[in-house]
Amino acid sequence: MQDSTATNARDAGRAAQRAAEARPVRIAIDAMGGDHGPEVVIPGAAMALQRHPQMRFVIYGDAAQVEPLLDGHPALKAASAFTHTDVSIKMDEKPSQALRLGRYKSSMWRAIQAVRDDEADACLSAGNTGALMAMSMFCLKTMPQVERPAIAAIWPTVRGESIVLDVGASIGADASHYVNLAVLGAAMARIVFDMERPGVGLLNVGREEIKGIEAVKEAGRTLREANLPNLDYRGFVEGDDIGKGTVDVVVTEGFTGNIALKTAEGTAKQIGEYLRSAMGRTWRAKLGYLLARPAFDALRAKMDPSRANGGVFLGLEGVVIKSHGGADVKGVAAAIDIAYDMAHYQLMRTIRDMLDETPIATAS
Amino acid sequence: MQDSTATNARDAGRAAQRAAEARPVRIAIDAMGGDHGPEVVIPGAAMALQRHPQMRFVIYGDAAQVEPLLDGHPALKAASAFTHTDVSIKMDEKPSQALRLGRYKSSMWRAIQAVRDDEADACLSAGNTGALMAMSMFCLKTMPQVERPAIAAIWPTVRGESIVLDVGASIGADASHYVNLAVLGAAMARIVFDMERPGVGLLNVGREEIKGIEAVKEAGRTLREANLPNLDYRGFVEGDDIGKGTVDVVVTEGFTGNIALKTAEGTAKQIGEYLRSAMGRTWRAKLGYLLARPAFDALRAKMDPSRANGGVFLGLEGVVIKSHGGADVKGVAAAIDIAYDMAHYQLMRTIRDMLDETPIATAS
Numbered sequence: 001m002q003d004s005t006a007t008n009a010r011d012a013g014r015a016a017q018r019a020a021e022a023r024p025v026r027i028a029i030d031a032m033g034g035d036h037g038p039e040v041v042i043p044g045a046a047m048a049l050q051r052h053p054q055m056r057f058v059i060y061g062d063a064a065q066v067e068p069l070l071d072g073h074p075a076l077k078a079a080s081a082f083t084h085t086d087v088s089i090k091m092d093e094k095p096s097q098a099l100r101l102g103r104y105k106s107s108m109w110r111a112i113q114a115v116r117d118d119e120a121d122a123c124l125s126a127g128n129t130g131a132l133m134a135m136s137m138f139c140l141k142t143m144p145q146v147e148r149p150a151i152a153a154i155w156p157t158v159r160g161e162s163i164v165l166d167v168g169a170s171i172g173a174d175a176s177h178y179v180n181l182a183v184l185g186a187a188m189a190r191i192v193f194d195m196e197r198p199g200v201g202l203l204n205v206g207r208e209e210i211k212g213i214e215a216v217k218e219a220g221r222t223l224r225e226a227n228l229p230n231l232d233y234r235g236f237v238e239g240d241d242i243g244k245g246t247v248d249v250v251v252t253e254g255f256t257g258n259i260a261l262k263t264a265e266g267t268a269k270q271i272g273e274y275l276r277s278a279m280g281r282t283w284r285a286k287l288g289y290l291l292a293r294p295a296f297d298a299l300r301a302k303m304d305p306s307r308a309n310g311g312v313f314l315g316l317e318g319v320v321i322k323s324h325g326g327a328d329v330k331g332v333a334a335a336i337d338i339a340y341d342m343a344h345y346q347l348m349r350t351i352r353d354m355l356d357e358t359p360i361a362t363a364s
Numbered sequence: 365m366q367d368s369t370a371t372n373a374r375d376a377g378r379a380a381q382r383a384a385e386a387r388p389v390r391i392a393i394d395a396m397g398g399d400h401g402p403e404v405v406i407p408g409a410a411m412a413l414q415r416h417p418q419m420r421f422v423i424y425g426d427a428a429q430v431e432p433l434l435d436g437h438p439a440l441k442a443a444s445a446f447t448h449t450d451v452s453i454k455m456d457e458k459p460s461q462a463l464r465l466g467r468y469k470s471s472m473w474r475a476i477q478a479v480r481d482d483e484a485d486a487c488l489s490a491g492n493t494g495a496l497m498a499m500s501m502f503c504l505k506t507m508p509q510v511e512r513p514a515i516a517a518i519w520p521t522v523r524g525e526s527i528v529l530d531v532g533a534s535i536g537a538d539a540s541h542y543v544n545l546a547v548l549g550a551a552m553a554r555i556v557f558d559m560e561r562p563g564v565g566l567l568n569v570g571r572e573e574i575k576g577i578e579a580v581k582e583a584g585r586t587l588r589e590a591n592l593p594n595l596d597y598r599g600f601v602e603g604d605d606i607g608k609g610t611v612d613v614v615v616t617e618g619f620t621g622n623i624a625l626k627t628a629e630g631t632a633k634q635i636g637e638y639l640r641s642a643m644g645r646t647w648r649a650k651l652g653y654l655l656a657r658p659a660f661d662a663l664r665a666k667m668d669p670s671r672a673n674g675g676v677f678l679g680l681e682g683v684v685i686k687s688h689g690g691a692d693v694k695g696v697a698a699a700i701d702i703a704y705d706m707a708h709y710q711l712m713r714t715i716r717d718m719l720d721e722t723p724i725a726t727a728s
Binding site: 031042048156157158168171174203205208210212213226239240241242243244252255256259260261262263264265266267268269270271273274275278279281282284285287288289290291292293294296298299302314 | 429444458520521522532535536567569572574576577602603604605606607608616618619620622623625626627628629630631632633634635637638639642643645646648649651652653654655656657658660662663666
């Protein structure tokens with residue numbers, strides 16, 4: 001994969017990266033996204049700034065709502081450039097509608113545009129996923145070697161964390177898209193887990209080579225034969241392997257990935273409800289609960305979705321992070337931490353390098 | 365759907381059913397299936413018999429292993445006809461291999477054949493799913509109105525239980541297969557939940573009509589327009605709706621359904637491990653655990669997969685139940701309970717009636 005487009009893209013990326021290394025990480029924020037808007041996003045940014053005091057922000061949103069909040073967080077205000085925007089994308093807006101209403105002028109678009117114009121190294125929005133992806137594709141463009149962008153989630157496992165992608169951007173996939181997803185996920189894993197050769201599995205209905213969808217089987221053969229330097233292909237994994245942490249990166253297409261993610265979230269909530277109801281049923285259980293309270297709190301923190309908040313859009317010419325719409329202040333801060341890591345540890349450069357090293361026919 | 369094939373099938377079904385009503389429910393058992401074989405299957409059957417003393421069994425397996433176990437359960441022995449078989453299907457046998465080696469003579473085949481020959485009203489195996497489905501399709505045949513059979517799971521939810529199908533028989537689906545699955549699942553729900561018009565949802569990546577796979581959207585339109593008398597179509601549901609029990613029947617194709625099921629099992633195990641480790645970490649937590657022990661036991665029982673053990677094969681000309689390969693005695697007994705209910709409450713007749721009432725072009 002050494003055609004001129006890829007090489008130019010890589011060189012451009014490296015040049016941008018060299019420039020980026022000289023300055024602090026800059027995050028563009030869509031303050032108007034999410035169920036709670038600036039009330040949660042601004043304090044979330046303030047919390048993230050405490051952890052990375054050298055971070056800088058460019059913030060977009062409605063001045064009447066955002067400015068009073070910034071006044072309440074002077075450290076954040078000092079580290080930020082704020083721009084008023086008239087249009088906010090609603091959570092239930094269709095992507096096409098969002099593009100029509102919000103292109104060029106919404107807080108969401110402007111945050112993405114800041115990445116495109118190199119005014120920020122990554123952007124964050126808690127707004128509606130479909131609109132954010134549509135605008136990101138329109139504004140930043142998809143990388144030349146990538147068919148369609150994907151959304152990657154960081155998934156807590158019994159061994160730590162894994163990356164699961166795609167959790168909802170692309171519906172359906174052919175073999176080359178699965179291979180793309182594997183490379184994108186491995187690049188992200190290098191950064192998130194700081195490992196040279198992450199273990200990658202293709203999600204399937206059985207471990208045997210003969211099982212499953214033809215495109216998955218073909219992608220498996222391609223990855224096995226390619227034996228890539230930065231991607232340790234481990235074969236098929238099943239649904240229960242995700243929580244076990246069998247591999248560092250679990251690859252599937254967006255329909256199945258989205259349903260797997262939401263099914264796991266639903267199951268965790270369901271068990272939480274069982275547990276609450278079991279612990280409140282008798283005095284003995286209530287007393288036991290009180291004694292074991294710190295353990296329960298630790299468990300709750302471990303199951304807390306805000307810990308792993310932040311879907312990473314992969315395959316675009318820039319870093320876009322989607323915070324959960326219902327995220328609280330801690331959740332938004334966690335998503336900004338992810339944005340920081342992706343920018344600081346050079347996700348774009350890693351992806352470009354790995355795509356260049358992949359001797360596999362991909363989209364062009 | 366009143367063509368002669370369907371009507372004949374229905375009449376034949378009803379005639380068989382009238383005959384069946386006059387006698388006790390008869391279950392055919394493949395004693396050799398599962399990770400533990402007859403050691404678990406035979407005591408499981410004995411346990412189920414205690415709950416339904418009028419049940420009768422036809423049991424197939426290796427005499428050297430099965431007969432001593434039957435001697436240890438005299439009530440079961442008295443209620444059973446045992447036939448020795450030479451061939452047992454291995455858990456890792458490929459379906460094609462299983463058919464080649466086990467057709468006509470394996471314990472699995474003979475149990476299915478007993479249903480075909482009207483020597484049993486339902487059959488049960490804990491053997492390998494692919495082999496059991498291949499043999500069932502070969503021996504019993506798929507119903508004329510059904511494209512491909514499906515496997516339905518009974519899924520515990522915060523509101524009780526739901527039926528989820530397909531959890532692994534068919535990979536991929538067109539709109540008419542989704543409609544078939546909806547009707548098959550609703551028929552099963554009528555029996556399991558004893559309700560006239562179960563609520564049915566199509567699993568998708570969002571609730572909006574515009575989202576998801578084209579075949580799912582088309583099936584949704586068909587089901588909405590059909591407005592069936594015995595199926596209350598409620599639109600799209602998402603992964604987290606399964607555990608919430610939003611609908612009685614969740615419809616998806618086998619790839620996504622299998623991954624959703626295993627992801628939920630994996631998440632439940634993962635949280636169980638978190639909980640165990642949290643409760644063992646300090647003396648205070650340990651003491652709390654001891655006090656709350658009965659509550660934990662109740663929780664464990666609720667999360668116990670053996671409670672809902674038993675995948676129901678739907679769309680075949682006969683009732684086949686698949687017990688989990690790793691099921692214990694209680695799990696096998698639970699699966700036999702399901703087989704009993706399906707036979708006693710006339711699953712086949714319900715399915716035939718509902719397919720006849722479905723004014724939708726389906727396979728013929």
